Amino acid sequence: MMRRRTTLLTGCTALTLALGATACGGEPVSAGGGDKALDGQTVTVAGVWSGSEQQNFQKVLDAFTAKTGAKTQFMSTGDNVSTVVGSKIEGGNAPDVVMVPQVGVLKQFAEKGWLKPLSAPTEKSVDAGYAPVWKKYGSVDGTLYGLYFKAAHKSTVWYSPDALDQAGVKPPKTYDDLLKAGHTLSDSGLAAFAVAGQDGWTLTDWFENIYLSQAGPEKYDALAAHELKWTDPSVVGALTTLGKLFKDKQLIAGGSKGALNTDFPGSVEKVFGPEPKAGMVYEGDFVAGVAHDQFQRTIGKDADFFPFPAVGGGTAPVVSGGDAAVVLKDGKNAAAGMKLLEYLATPEAAAVWAKAGGFLSPNKNVDLASYGDDVTRATAKSLVGAGDSVRFDMSDQAPASFGGTKGTGEWKLLQDFLRDPADAKGTAAKLESAAAKAYKG
Numbered sequence: 001m002m003r004r005r006t007t008l009l010t011g012c013t014a015l016t017l018a019l020g021a022t023a024c025g026g027e028p029v030s031a032g033g034g035d036k037a038l039d040g041q042t043v044t045v046a047g048v049w050s051g052s053e054q055q056n057f058q059k060v061l062d063a064f065t066a067k068t069g070a071k072t073q074f075m076s077t078g079d080n081v082s083t084v085v086g087s088k089i090e091g092g093n094a095p096d097v098v099m100v101p102q103v104g105v106l107k108q109f110a111e112k113g114w115l116k117p118l119s120a121p122t123e124k125s126v127d128a129g130y131a132p133v134w135k136k137y138g139s140v141d142g143t144l145y146g147l148y149f150k151a152a153h154k155s156t157v158w159y160s161p162d163a164l165d166q167a168g169v170k171p172p173k174t175y176d177d178l179l180k181a182g183h184t185l186s187d188s189g190l191a192a193f194a195v196a197g198q199d200g201w202t203l204t205d206w207f208e209n210i211y212l213s214q215a216g217p218e219k220y221d222a223l224a225a226h227e228l229k230w231t232d233p234s235v236v237g238a239l240t241t242l243g244k245l246f247k248d249k250q251l252i253a254g255g256s257k258g259a260l261n262t263d264f265p266g267s268v269e270k271v272f273g274p275e276p277k278a279g280m281v282y283e284g285d286f287v288a289g290v291a292h293d294q295f296q297r298t299i300g301k302d303a304d305f306f307p308f309p310a311v312g313g314g315t316a317p318v319v320s321g322g323d324a325a326v327v328l329k330d331g332k333n334a335a336a337g338m339k340l341l342e343y344l345a346t347p348e349a350a351a352v353w354a355k356a357g358g359f360l361s362p363n364k365n366v367d368l369a370s371y372g373d374d375v376t377r378a379t380a381k382s383l384v385g386a387g388d389s390v391r392f393d394m395s396d397q398a399p400a401s402f403g404g405t406k407g408t409g410e411w412k413l414l415q416d417f418l419r420d421p422a423d424a425k426g427t428a429a430k431l432e433s434a435a436a437k438a439y440k441g
Helices: 049-067 081-090 105-109 120-129 130-136 160-168 175-187 200-215 217-224 233-246 256-262 264-272 287-291 334-344 347-356 374-385 409-419 424-440
Strands: 042-047 070-078 097-100 147-153 157-158 191-193 278-284 304-307 317-328
Touching: 042 049, 042 081, 042 120, 042 334, 042 347, 049 070, 049 200, 049 334, 049 347, 081 097, 081 105, 097 105, 097 334, 105 317, 120 130, 120 264, 120 278, 120 334, 130 317, 147 334, 147 347, 157 160, 157 264, 157 287, 160 278, 175 191, 175 233, 175 278, 200 233, 200 317, 200 409, 217 233, 233 374, 233 409, 233 424, 256 409, 264 287, 304 374, 334 347, 409 424
Parallel strands: 042 070, 042 097, 191 278
Antiparallel strands: 097 317, 147 317, 157 278, 157 304
16 A cells, blocks of 8 residues: 555545635646647546545646646546556556656656656746756656646644643754753643654654754665665664654653554644644644644644754755656547646646645745745745755655555554664664665565
């Protein structure tokens, strides 16, 4: 089972902040030139989205229809995009466009020869609007195949302002100060953190933020490509840092046992639900959607965030995830699909979903006024402002058997480490053994 990392796991509430936004500026889309040049054509699109996310993306597709005349059909794949799309291709029923949620899957599709290189207008838009790192993540062997339309900011620590105020705690700037603030919060009678240990992907996110800040972007890139072994001292160091949190029963609501029995939505409930058990929960910008939709929290007032703090003298990390649009060679209407991507590359298209809520764009030309509240604007500004220092979720870059499968690989080994964080070196050795096997496969 592959997982959703750009927003929520399938079945969780999608991020809908009820943003009332103004349309942003941008050049008119070239797709069809606005003259209904694609009248009578249908573009099929596959992606992981369902529920509110699918509805909001449909608003983008409807705007494309209004501009070009092309009809659209969206198919929700569930989490295992690779398997579903592969079976569609084999059955002669390939979609035209796929929204791919993992760098590793995009690379897999390209290496199988399934993808069409993106058009010159799309590449021009990417060059003009995106930090080069996003083009890199959308490219394989120097060819641009993927357009990152939707992004997630995964370096945000969400907290209850009321809980922190009562404890006299201010948002910390360093990891050590984060742990100190956690103890102060705990002394006031509320655990510091709700940790979603039942969902292994949240633990990979904890590790990745610590590793990026403590070890630096060059080693992060090398480890993501498995050019650096997981037994490297930098990995042991990051696990040791993470272990300081995991082994401290004062800091984690319910201790390690409680964390291992808490899924992602449950971790948000422990902070923002009717009976709070903790003051803070680390995860991406999508925490806001659950806090708002399920627990009626007003974002910016009784649910807020601070950036994941700097670790060990490094700079504060910015880890991201994202959904990349790709065009399949075997799609029955790949040419019209390419026109859809030309539209998705514009600020105009991003503004449609930004207005609907639950969306961040890595396109720096999207007007921040498109986002309907200060917290979302701040998150978007942080993501775009990080420029080339943004790093894509490491486990999403790995083979799924290592970085994206429940009950095995990195997910399971970090759950084991949460259960008993005493042996960072031994955990690193197990991670290397699992990684070596997966990358060879």
